[in-house]
Amino acid sequence: MDDEPLTEWAERRDAKIGRLRAVPVVPGNGPRASHLHPDAPRAIERWNGHTWELYGFAAGLAEAQAVLYPEAGKPAPSGPVPKPLGPGTGKHRKPRAPGPDSGSRTQT
Structure with a gap:
């Protein structure tokens, strides 16, 4: 089993300390998405680890x-x-349009 060393996990966890998020203060267990209630007050929360x-x-x-x-x-x-x-x-780019010099060549 390939487990991550504890020191790497702790560094990754500690890097998130201090991150902020805004949570809408709306009644009930309804939708909490910001675009549904843009004028609702927000609670700013901080991650402490x-x-x-x-x-x-x-x-x-x-x-x-x-x-x-x-x-x-x-x-x-x-x-x-x-x-x-x-x-x-690239995979998602359009191919270049064939130019006058890029026509098919036949060998004789």
Whole structure:
């Protein structure tokens, strides 16, 4: 049996400490998805390594996202935009259209 060493597991677990999440405060056991109740207040929870503990409150989805993703409010750096895909052929890319020089050649 190939078990992961305990030190690697502990490092992976400890890397998640301090992670935040926003949970909508809605009555009952109904849907808790953020897009269903964007104006509902949110409880901001923090992972302490063992359980989620209360960290704060937000008035709605927009305020909760500002707490969870503070870097999203910063302006993007200006400069040249890199090409998302480089040249080449990949599994999901369209094949190149045949050009005038790439016709079939017959040997005689």
